[in-house]
Each structure stands twice: as C-alpha cells, then as structure tokens.
Amino acid sequence: MFDVQGKNGKQVVYIKGEVNAQTGGELKKKVLDMFASHNAAVLSFKGVVYMNSSGLREIIDLLKNANKMKKELGLCEMSSDIREMFAFTGLDKVFKIYETEAQALG
Amino acid sequence: MSVELTRNKDTLRVVIGAENHVEGLNEGLAAVRSESGVYKVILDLKNCLFLQSKSLATILAFKKEIQKNKAELLLVNVSEEVHQLFEMTNLLPLFTISQDYTSFTADELLEKFFDPEEADRVSDFIAENYTDDIKARLYDALAMDDPLLKEYAVLTIGKAHDYDATAKIKECLDSDSGSVVRAAILVLGWFGEVSVRDRLYEFLKSSVSDVAEAAAGSIALLADDSDADKIGILLKSDSPRLRIVAAQALSLINDSQSYSILLEHLKKEKNEDVRAFTVKSLAGFNKPGVADILLAGFDDESIKVREASAGGLVRIKAKDKVEEILKRITDKDSWVGYFAVKALGEMHSEVSAERLIEAYAAVEENVRLAIIEALGKIKYDSSPFLQGLVKDDNEDVRKEVLGALMKIKPDAAAATAEKLVGSDESWLVRFKAVEILDTIKPEGYKDVLRSRITAEDNKYVREKIQNILEVL
Numbered sequence: 001m002f003d004v005q006g007k008n009g010k011q012v013v014y015i016k017g018e019v020n021a022q023t024g025g026e027l028k029k030k031v032l033d034m035f036a037s038h039n040a041a042v043l044s045f046k047g048v049v050y051m052n053s054s055g056l057r058e059i060i061d062l063l064k065n066a067n068k069m070k071k072e073l074g075l076c077e078m079s080s081d082i083r084e085m086f087a088f089t090g091l092d093k094v095f096k097i098y099e100t101e102a103q104a105l106g
Numbered sequence: 107m108s109v110e111l112t113r114n115k116d117t118l119r120v121v122i123g124a125e126n127h128v129e130g131l132n133e134g135l136a137a138v139r140s141e142s143g144v145y146k147v148i149l150d151l152k153n154c155l156f157l158q159s160k161s162l163a164t165i166l167a168f169k170k171e172i173q174k175n176k177a178e179l180l181l182v183n184v185s186e187e188v189h190q191l192f193e194m195t196n197l198l199p200l201f202t203i204s205q206d207y208t209s210f211t212a213d214e215l216l217e218k219f220f221d222p223e224e225a226d227r228v229s230d231f232i233a234e235n236y237t238d239d240i241k242a243r244l245y246d247a248l249a250m251d252d253p254l255l256k257e258y259a260v261l262t263i264g265k266a267h268d269y270d271a272t273a274k275i276k277e278c279l280d281s282d283s284g285s286v287v288r289a290a291i292l293v294l295g296w297f298g299e300v301s302v303r304d305r306l307y308e309f310l311k312s313s314v315s316d317v318a319e320a321a322a323g324s325i326a327l328l329a330d331d332s333d334a335d336k337i338g339i340l341l342k343s344d345s346p347r348l349r350i351v352a353a354q355a356l357s358l359i360n361d362s363q364s365y366s367i368l369l370e371h372l373k374k375e376k377n378e379d380v381r382a383f384t385v386k387s388l389a390g391f392n393k394p395g396v397a398d399i400l401l402a403g404f405d406d407e408s409i410k411v412r413e414a415s416a417g418g419l420v421r422i423k424a425k426d427k428v429e430e431i432l433k434r435i436t437d438k439d440s441w442v443g444y445f446a447v448k449a450l451g452e453m454h455s456e457v458s459a460e461r462l463i464e465a466y467a468a469v470e471e472n473v474r475l476a477i478i479e480a481l482g483k484i485k486y487d488s489s490p491f492l493q494g495l496v497k498d499d500n501e502d503v504r505k506e507v508l509g510a511l512m513k514i515k516p517d518a519a520a521a522t523a524e525k526l527v528g529s530d531e532s533w534l535v536r537f538k539a540v541e542i543l544d545t546i547k548p549e550g551y552k553d554v555l556r557s558r559i560t561a562e563d564n565k566y567v568r569e570k571i572q573n574i575l576e577v578l
Contacts, residue, residue: 018392020360049422050392052360053326060296064267081390081421088354089323090292093226094265 002030008105010040016047024058031073032065040072042104045082056085063095076104109133116145121209124153131164138171145177150209152183157191169200182206207231212243219258229258233265241268248274253283260286264293272297279305284314291317295324303328310340310348322351326358334363341371349380357387365391369399378408385411389418397424404434404442416445420452428455435462440470447473451480459486475506482510489515496522501532508538512545520548527554533564540567544574
C-alpha cells in the first residue's frame with residue numbers, strides 16, 4: 001500500500017490506490033510510528049485514484065497528531081480530483097499541499 | 107527604543123524601531139560585531155515604513171560584516187516602499203527577503219486579518235505558533251461583531267485544532283454573517299463534530315455564497331450510513347448549483363448508496379453541467395461498472411459530458427478499455443473522436459500510438475490535432491510520423507508537431523525548429539520554433555536566431571528573439 005523513501009531529511013510516503021477508512025487508518029499508524037524517529041513526512045498522492053470521507057478523516061487525525069508531536073506533515077502530487085475533495089471541505093487551507101514532490105521537499 | 111535584539115542559539119534577530127533607523131541599525135551592527143557564534147542574522151524591518159539612504163549604507167555594512175563571519179543575513183517584513191527603494195538602488199539581488207511574523211504581537215497579528223493579501227498567511231502562522239496569549243485574543247475576537255475578524259478567528263482556531271473552542275465555534279453557526287457561518291461549518295467538519303451534522307442540513311438551502319457548499323462538504327466529512335439518502339434529496343433541487351454540490355458530497359461519502367443515487371440521477375438529469383459533474387463524481391467510485399458508464403458518456407449530446415467521461419477514464423486508468431476507446435477515434439461525431447484521443451494521450455498507452463497514427467488520415471482536423479498532442483505524451487518514437495507533418499498546410503498542425511516532438515525527441519524538435527524558424531510562413535509556427543530553440547538551447551542556436559533577426563517581419567517573433575539575445 002505504501003512505499004517509503006527518505007529524501008532531503010524527510011520521509012516520503014507514496015500512497016497507492018484508494019484512501020478509505022482501512023487504508024487511511026493504516027497510513028495514519030505508519031506515519032505516526034515514523035514520527036518516533038523522524039521529524040517530517042510528505043504524503044505523495046501521485047498514485048491515489050480514489051478517496052472517501054472516511055479516509056480523509058484519518059488524514060485529518062494524522063495531521064492533528066503530527067501537530068501535537070510538533071512534526072511536519074506535507075501533502076503533494078495530487079490529481080485535480082483529489083485536490084477538489086480537499087477544497088470542497090476547506091481542508092486545502094488546513095494542510096500544506098504542494099504541487100510537486102520537489103516543492104514539498106523544499 | 108531604536109532596536110530590539112533577541113538571540114536564539116546561533117540566530118540573532120535585530121528588530122529596528124519605528125524611529126531613528128540609522129541609530130537602530132548601528133546598534134544592531136555593533137551587536138553583530140560583538141556577539142560570537144552568530145551564523146544567521148534576521149534583520150526585521152517591520153517598523154520601517156521608509157528608509158533613508160544612510161540607513162541603506164548601514165544595511166550594506168551589515169551585509170559585509172556578516173559575510174566576513176560567513177554567516178547568513180535575512181531581511182524580513184520589508185514594506186513595499188522599502189522594497190521599492192532596494193529595487194531602485196539595484197540592491198535587491200544582494201539580499202534575501204522574506205515575510206516572518208515572529209516579532210509581531212498578538213494584536214499586530216490579528217490586525218493583519220484585515221489585509222486580504224496577508225490574512226491567510228498570518229492565519230497559518232498563528233495556527234502553527236498557537237500560544238495561550240493568541241488563543242485568548244482569538245476567543246475575544248469570536249465575541250466581537252466584526253465579521254472578517256470573526257471569520258479568520260474561527261478558521262485559525264480550526265487550523266490549530268483547538269478543540270476547547272468547539273462550543274464557541276458552534277455558536278458562530280447563529281451569526282448573521284454568511285462568511286462566519288461558512289467558517290464555523292467547515293471547522294466543525296474538520297473537528298469531526300458529529301453532534302452538529304443534522305443542523306448542517308438547514309444550511310444546504312442557503313443562498314449565501316459558499317455556505318451550502320461548506321455544509322455539504324462538512325456533512326460528507328461527518329457522514330454515516332444515513333446521509334447519502336438525505337444528501338440525495340438535494341439532487342431534486344431546482345438549483346443546478348445545489349445539485350452539483352450534492353453530487354460532490356455523494357462522491358466524497360462514496361458508499362454504495364451514494365453510487366446508486368448518482369447512477370439513477372445521471373439517467374434523469376437534463377442540465378449538461380450537472381450531468382457532466384455527475385459523470386465526474388461517478389468516476390470517483392471504485393466500482394466495476396464505472397468504466398462502461400464513462401464510455402457511454404462519449405455518446406452524450408453534450409461536449410461537457412464527453413469531456414468529463416474522457417477525464418474519468420483517465421482518472422480510473424481504464425487500460426482494459428483502451429481497445430474500446432480506440433474504436434471511438436473514428437466516430438462519425440468528431441468530438442467523440444477528439445475526447446477519445448485525449449483520454450488515450452493522458453493514459454500514456456503505448457498500444458494506442460500506432461493505432462492513432464493509422465487513424466490520422468481518416469479523421470477530422472480537431473481529432474488530428476488531438477492525435478499529435480497525444481503522441482507527444484506517449485512513450486513511443488512517433489518522430490518519423492510527426493516530422494512528415496511539418497509541411498502540412500495547417501499552421502496549427504505544424505505548431506502542435508513542434509510541441510509533440512519537443513516532448514518525445516528534443517534533438518529532432520531542435521533540428522525541425524531550426525528549419526522552421528527561417529522558412530515557415532506562419533509567425534505562430536516561427537514563434538513556437540523560437541521558444542523551442544530557447545528551451546533546448548542546441549549548439550549554435552543563438553547564431554541561428556541572430557541570422558534570423560533582421561529578416562523577421564513579425565514584431566512578436568522579433569521581440570522574442572531580441573529578448574533571448576538580450577539585444578533590446
């Protein structure tokens with residue numbers, strides 16, 4: 001479901017396929033575990049075709065926990081359809097969303 | 107006070123006061139000289155609405171001093187006037203300038219909510235640097251009457267995940283201001299506050315800009331098994347805008363009931379915009395029949411629906427449907443062919459490249475242009491075919507060929523551009539050729555452009571060449 005690569009001091013998590021309650025929950029757990037030893041993660045949505053509100057809720061919860069832990073979480077490489085879901089719920093103002101992975105890696 | 111100095115590890119922040127800038131800068135400079143172990147100096151000019159030339163000289167001295175220590179100088183919160191001064195004196199390239207709200211008080215930060223250019227940035231900054239002091243000020247703002255202040259206070263509290271404020275945010279649903287209500291609806295959605303979900307339905311009927319959209323978005327975020335049916339009722343609204351909002355919400359809820367409702371609605375919807383949006387929403391479901399629904403969309407009378415269907419096929423990467431999409435290229439309705447080719451191009455299907463080339467002669471002009479564009483996106487060496495089109499009568503074809511070659515075989519694009527820049531009768535093609543030469547920069551391209559400049563009779567192409575050669 002997820003490939004992870006360390007780049008520029010950040011962990012890039014490549015999400016694939018569908019983000020729903022189950023995969024979103026697994027993603028959240030994986031990234032929170034990762035935060036035990038890393039300070040920043042970037043979620044790449046390049047491979048995401050489908051997402052629903054349950055998956056989105058898990059990603060909101062991940063951000064809430066990341067902020068509590070003072071960790072950095074960025075999102076990137078979204079298709080216009082996935083980006084629209086974030087905009088529809090106003091979450092495009094809450095998450096740091098970058099067009100490209102390079103921009104997210106700063 | 108003419109200067110305020112703060113040291114944090116190896117960073118020294120120098121905030122210049124509102125008066126006596128030169129004095130403040132000199133004091134800051136003295137501190138830079140006396141402090142050891144400083145590797146970054148942040149010179150904060152938030153209080154300097156203008157600067158005299160003497161001050162500029164001192165800032166240059168700062169730069170020199172800091173360079174001596176191999177440290178970094180960052181200018182922050184530079185006013186527009188001061189920025190212009192740097193620009194006029196050609197000093198701009200010497201400095202790194204950025205926005206930094208660290209030295210602002212809570213009141214100063216909240217004041218920036220009234221500046222449309224800065225409000226979002228300030229809100230993000232506050233959310234990332236949320237303190238008890240700022241929290242108290244934001245709560246005060248929630249009790250005030252100013253709708254703009256209140257709206258940004260709500261959004262900022264939401265971004266900061268301050269769940270302590272949930273009750274206060276709920277009260278904002280009763281505000282007279284649509285923007286405050288909208289902000290409260292969104293934040294309660296982000297907070298997962300299911301207790302307000304039923305109440306949010308009343309806002310779906312709102313005529314205030316974006317309130318219904320926000321309500322639908324938050325209901326979708328908070329949805330349980332019963333919400334698809336309730337949102338589905340909105341598809342019966344007379345307002346196409348609300349029907350689109352409903353389709354968006356159902357796509358986000360994304361359960362089987364939402365899918366069935368959208369599928370049924372597609373059969374009945376008369377408005378092409380809503381129908382196109384329904385098709386787009388259906389493409390967001392991971393269901394076996396979706397690809398066939400999208401293929402059927404190619405037969406819709408509306409171009410918007412056909413476009414949405416092509417986009418949907420790209421989204422779901424319907425590679426098992428390539429053969430069926432290919433069959434539509436030569437459809438008697440050239441727009442069906444056009445969108446079929448568009449979909450194949452976006453799917454980067456190598457299988458389709460040869461078939462697109464085969465079909466080229468038999469299709470109309472709009473489909474031909476789409477084929478050339480698609481070949482530029484498919485990893486297949488179609489350069490021999492494309493180069494055969496550089497003498498086509500249609501200037502759009504020749505221009506599109508250059509663009510496609512550029513993507514799949516830059517060397518061939520450069521060679522073709524070199525020929526066309528001096529020989530093509532269309533200035534649009536010559537302009538494109540110049541652009542390509544400037545992007546690829548093949549050996550000797552400036553000589554090619556230089557030799558062209560006097561003969562070029564089109565002012566846009568000539569100016570483009572002059573810009574590249576910097577001879578303006």
